[in-house]
Amino acid sequence: MSDVPLQPPFQKVAIIGLGLLGGSIGLALRDHAPGIATTGYDRDPATRVRAAERGLVGTVAEDAVKAVQDADLVIFCVPPLAMGAAAAECAPGLRADALISDVGSSKVAVAKALGEVLPHHTIIPAHPVAGTENSGPDAGFASLFQGRWCILTPPESADPARVEALSALWRAIGAKVEVMNAAHHDLVLAITSHLPHLIAYTIVGTADDLQEVTQSEVIKYSAGGFRDFTRIAASDPTMWRDVFLSNRDAVLAMLQVFTEDLTELQKAIRLGDGDKLFDHFTRTRAIRRSIIEQGQDTAAANFGRQG
Numbered sequence: 095m096s097d098v099p100l101q102p103p104f105q106k107v108a109i110i111g112l113g114l115l116g117g118s119i120g121l122a123l124r125d126h127a128p129g130i131a132t133t134g135y136d137r138d139p140a141t142r143v144r145a146a147e148r149g150l151v152g153t154v155a156e157d158a159v160k161a162v163q164d165a166d167l168v169i170f171c172v173p174p175l176a177m178g179a180a181a182a183e184c185a186p187g188l189r190a191d192a193l194i195s196d197v198g199s200s201k202v203a204v205a206k207a208l209g210e211v212l213p214h215h216t217i218i219p220a221h222p223v224a225g226t227e228n229s230g231p232d233a234g235f236a237s238l239f240q241g242r243w244c245i246l247t248p249p250e251s252a253d254p255a256r257v258e259a260l261s262a263l264w265r266a267i268g269a270k271v272e273v274m275n276a277a278h279h280d281l282v283l284a285i286t287s288h289l290p291h292l293i294a295y296t297i298v299g300t301a302d303d304l305q306e307v308t309q310s311e312v313i314k315y316s317a318g319g320f321r322d323f324t325r326i327a328a329s330d331p332t333m334w335r336d337v338f339l340s341n342r343d344a345v346l347a348m349l350q351v352f353t354e355d356l357t358e359l360q361k362a363i364r365l366g367d368g369d370k371l372f373d374h375f376t377r378t379r380a381i382r383r384s385i386i387e388q389g390q391d392t393a394a395a396n397f398g399r400q401g
């Protein structure tokens with residue numbers, strides 16, 4: 095990001111949902127685009143109080159209609175299956191020319207839900223590929239998007255100037271922007287994010303259910319690999335339930351391919367086919383190297399942990 099703060103062409107941004115994503119956008123705008131006024135709303139009164147204490151947005155509104163009044167950009171930062179209800183609550187207060195966006199982890203279903211509720215508004219969905227396993231108003235931090243990708247999935251009819259305006263806002267808060275078709279986004283994220291979460295949820299649950307190995311043994315020896323899955327498996331249950339339900343087809347397609355590949359490896363182990371296992375592990379190690387080369391993770395061993 096350049097040292098000169100970019101001034102994207104928005105005067106007032108309303109953020110609906112003041113958890114990890116909404117809070118991080120508000121804090122990042124405060125730091126990098128101080129010329130933009132921010133308002134926010136969350137349905138949970140305790141979250142609104144905490145959001146005001148932390149200064150996640152300039153003004154925390156007491157209702158959704160007030161939050162979006164005069165906003166020229168409204169970003170929905172609620173769980174994927176809550177997008178439609180949140181948009182309906184805001185609808186009476188929206189400016190007719192307000193640009194509507196969101197940060198939902200699945201894009202086809204969310205765009206459909208927003209479009210059904212706001213048929214006359216321009217909707218340019220977005221998904222910042224950045225997050226943590228934490229949620230709620232204390233989870234957000236200003237640097238969440240630094241160096242991370244934000245994928246915009248505008249409909250074909252979208253005005254390029256409005257796509258560029260939204261891109262500029264994301265670049266201003268540190269993200270790199272890519273434009274993609276929504277269905278393709280859902281397929282890509284099914285393999286890079288949604289399936290890894292499903293696998294983590296499965297393996298941590300399986301370990302918990304085991305009879306032969308005690309829970310204290312699982313925890314004691316977790317540095318053998320298990321604990322890296324537990325970070326992902328600690329992610330917000332509401333959000334991830336919604337992700338799997340709203341990106342069902344792409345996740346099931348990727349799960350089918352994954353299951354076939356897992357069966358292949360199972361067969362190699364059963365047949366003692368060391369060459370097959372070695373070749374497979376060599377190929378996957380190269381993918382880890384590419385992720386580090388492209389600045390998407392640290393090169394430090396064990397993610398830089400000491401123990």
Ligand code: NAP
Nearest residue numbers: 111113114115137171172173174180198199225226229230
């Ligand atoms: P979060 O920390 O749980 O925040 C969501 C907030 O929205 C909660 O405070 C929730 O309140 C509130 N909310 C729910 N329905 C609402 C409504 N109708 N009106 C107003 N507020 C409402 O979740 P998050 O991690 O920020 O995720 C938000 C969105 O970002 C999701 O769509 C997710 O797919 C996407 N995303 C998440 C990540 C990640 O790593 N977490 C990364 C990229 C994108 P309650 O607690 O009362 O439900």
